[in-house]
Amino acid sequence: MYVADDQLNWLDLLLQVQFAYNNLVHHLTGFTPYVVVHSHHLPHPMLPSDPVVLLLTADDITEAEPELYTQVHTVLTTANIQYAHAHDAKHLDIPELGPGDFVWLSNKNLPL
Numbered sequence: 001m002y003v004a005d006d007q008l009n010w011l012d013l014l015l016q017v018q019f020a021y022n023n024l025v026h027h028l029t030g031f032t033p034y035v036v037v038h039s040h041h042l043p044h045p046m047l048p049s050d051p052v053v054l055l056l057t058a059d060d061i062t063e064a065e066p067e068l069y070t071q072v073h074t075v076l077t078t079a080n081i082q083y084a085h086a087h088d089a090k091h092l093d094i095p096e097l098g099p100g101d102f103v104w105l106s107n108k109n110l111p112l
Helices: 010-022 033-038 058-089
Strands: none
Touching: 010 033, 033 058
């Protein structure tokens, strides 16, 4: 994607960037954002339209949605659990403190 030195042509390229993003397969889900939202692939604006996409009915789309959403939800939930586990492994539990407990404070960031 090319942007001029003066940065004034980004608006002209915005639709191309949006199209590219919506057709980028996500590494976790294995689907593009457009497929997850609309249950079919985005037709390319520069190519002849795929007749199969044009002939999809609402029933065809709604039949594919539950399986697609279940698969995406499962993959994202698994990824969130893995991310949480990796995060928790690097952080210590904060001890419970009660009234009267002594704590050490650093005056490094306190104006004295």
